[in-house]
Amino acid sequence: MSKTTKPAAPTQFEAVTGQLRDLGNKYIEDKDYISAQLTFRKLLQLDSKDVNARFIYAHLIEDGTHKKHAEARDLLLSILDDHPDIFNNPTEDNLNLIRGAALRCSNIGPNVRAIDLFRKLARASNRADDYFHLSEVLVRCNAFEEAITSLEKAIALDPARFGTEANWETLRSAKSQTGKSSGAADARKVGRYPETTDFTGDLGKLIRNHIAVNLNGAPKFIAKTTRFFTMGSCFARNLSKNLSDNGYASQHMEISEYVNSTYANKVFVDWLRDAPIDDGILRRFVELLPPGWSKETTLEAIRKSDVFILTLGVAPAFFDRATGAFVLPRPSALNSRALAEKYLFRTTSVQENVDNVRYLIDFIRQTAPGIKIVVTVSPVPLQASFEFESVVQADCLSKSTMRLVAHEVVNNSDISDIFYWPSFEVFRWAGSNASDFYAADDGAAWHVSEDKVSGTIRAFVEMFSST
Structure with a gap:
């Protein structure tokens, strides 16, 4: 058993x-x-x-x-x-x-x-x-x-x-x-918000596939012989420096982020054209010019350039309370309260800025008829506001305004050979999903990371490069 x-x-x-x-x-x-x-x-x-x-x-x-x-x-x-x-x-x-x-x-x-x-x-x-x-x-x-x-x-x-x-x-x-139920190429693709792995992965791939997608088929106009003229704030300076470091001829006309408004850009054009300018604004503008720059050297740099990159900065500016005329004061932390009492500090409208940018671009094209135009919006935030107690809200309004300006000028005008490069979107949207787009170099929350600037410029050059 x-x-x-x-x-x-x-x-x-x-x-x-x-x-x-x-x-x-x-x-x-x-x-x-x-x-x-x-x-x-x-x-x-x-x-x-x-x-x-x-x-x-x-x-x-x-x-x-x-x-x-x-x-x-x-x-x-x-x-x-x-x-x-x-x-x-x-x-x-x-x-x-x-x-x-x-x-x-x-x-x-x-x-x-x-x-x-x-x-x-x-x-x-x-x-x-x-x-x-x-x-x-x-x-x-x-x-x-x-x-x-x-x-x-x-x-x-x-x-x-x-x-x-x-x-x-x-x-x-x-x-x-x-075109038919199967076998045909997609007629139109729908943009979808990137996933976290896209934001935290390869920056160039993120830009090509999700941020500057519309530029993948853009004309190729950048070669090693291409000469650049950039204008705007410290972000435009970083952009120009990065181009120079990579072997491209690039000159930069810097305007402080604090006064980097399209009204200041308009003064820049009037100065180059010898148009009438208020004496106080003219003196202040000349003080802000980078060392070694003059009308002659600036005009010569524009004429010799193949690509003009304009970085739009901020929408707020100072205006005379009585006349409404644009003024260019000397702002500082010490006299900010006095300036706010003496002048009106307000966020300018989209249309005001569109008119000013078109005025600038028309002059650039008259000076260099064949030049390509690239418009960007600086991701560097507004550092002070005499209009709102929250500078974060003021900066949001400012950048939103400038982004709409860029859209109107690039997409809804009769200007040819003009492109928008989404540097603002790269930093503000990728930066909200990855922690090293700001303050990575020095701990300053308003400073963009040099490494991310380099990555953005690499993607820019690759997007438009003919080689």
Whole structure:
């Protein structure tokens, strides 16, 4: 007679984890989700590889916040990463696991992972809603042809739910953009906000793929023999220096960020043209000129240049309270209160600045008819305001104004061979997602990082380079 082998008694660890699992499931049955969450958290602290506990805990912690949504996503993805065989075993539980991870990636990224998961899920489940979700996330990555096919599949599988007039209209519109249902090149791509990995990854790639996308097909006019003339604040100086350091001929006319307004730019043109200028403004302007610069040397530099880069600085300026005329005082921390009493410090309008910039560009083109024009907005913030107590709000209004000015001048005028370079967007948007765009060199919050300036200029040269 054969001997029956008794199953091994559970170890103390197995007994404890088993009790916690049973307790947690009991809390779920009783709808006591807070206690269930605490119990499964304790279970995972004891056994972080418990697949079932990870799956249940991921759903228990969802509370509507982005933070918990991401935590749940990561838990589900960790199961799939640890057990890739799940994809080859399409049980209902496994499909629900993949679907949960795919939906969370679709909601908060990464989109590439969402597409990969939904592709595998749709093929395994053959469910209409999985194909529909795949179609939606494919569009975000401009994969229009596959998105159309996936939506058609969803409609075919469940016409009652997905064969709506809205979806049929979507298909007709999508097909008209691509020319036909399959095989055609995308007629128009949709811009999508970059993901965190884009912001914190390669700067040149971020600029090419997400920030200066519209310039990828722009004319190529930069060669090693190209001569640049830059004008504006310290950012324009950094830009010119970086060009010079990389072997390009570049001269820079610097205007202090504090007075780097388009009204000061207009005075610059009037000075070069020998037009009438208020004596006080003229004296102040001459004081601000960089050493060694004169009308003759400035005009000669412009005439010899192939590319003129204008960096728009700030929208606020001082004006005479009685006449409304532009004034150019000597601001300092000590006399700022007196200046604010004597003069009106106000944020100028978009139209005022558009008129001033066009006045400047018209003169530049008269002086050098074939010169290319590049307009940028300085990312260097306004350092003081006599108009608002919050300089942060004042700077936002100022930069928003100057960005609209650049848009109007570049896109809604009859000026030819003019381009907008998004240096402002690089620093303010990439800088909000990565910590080393400001203050990296000296700790000053208003100083842009030299390394990021260099990276931005490299992308600029590569974008327009003919070699």
